[in-house]
Amino acid sequence: MIKNIFKNFVSKSATRPYPIEVRPGFKNARGELDNKVSECTLCGICAKKCPSQCITVSRKENLWELNPFACVYCGICVDACPKSCLVHYTEHKKPARVKTNLVLKKEISPKLKVVANA
Numbered sequence: 800m801i802k803n804i805f806k807n808f809v810s811k812s813a814t815r816p817y818p819i820e821v822r823p824g825f826k827n828a829r830g831e832l833d834n835k836v837s838e839c840t841l842c843g844i845c846a847k848k849c850p851s852q853c854i855t856v857s858r859k860e861n862l863w864e865l866n867p868f869a870c871v872y873c874g875i876c877v878d879a880c881p882k883s884c885l886v887h888y889t890e891h892k893k894p895a896r897v898k899t900n901l902v903l904k905k906e907i908s909p910k911l912k913v914v915a916n917a
């Protein structure tokens with residue numbers, strides 16, 4: 800036991816002092832979720848498939864919204880998206896003092912707006 804005490808005393812800590820020292824992202828890690836909204840069709844499949852119901856899609860307002868604090872980072876929405884516009888970064892979301900949703904607005908070109916109104 801004395802041997803273990805001395806060994807632990809001089810060896811490097813097994814844990815990291817997060818967020819001062821952040822573990823680098825690694826291949827296939829499911830970190831922060833984002834949407835390349837310009838490619839999104841606002842079809843709503845991701846919202847329907849999400850087990851946490853943390854995605855909201857409004858075609859009327861051209862909005863795609865994520866509550867990152869309810870997301871369990873399962874990746875189901877990423878796999879289900881027909882446009883492959885959802886992406887998991889390998890790094891996790893930074894710590895925050897205030898809970899905010901990720902709200903992305905899809906800009907519709909004037910030409911498409913005219914077609915939609917016709």
Ligand code: SF4
Pocket residue numbers: 834838839840841842843844845846856879880881882883884885
């Ligand atoms: S499934 Fe993909 S294309 Fe459809 S609303 Fe979600 S992010 Fe957009």
Ligand code: SF4
Pocket residue numbers: 832848849850851852853854869870871872873874875876877
């Ligand atoms: S990663 Fe999972 S929990 Fe998070 S938004 Fe996508 S489907 Fe929902």
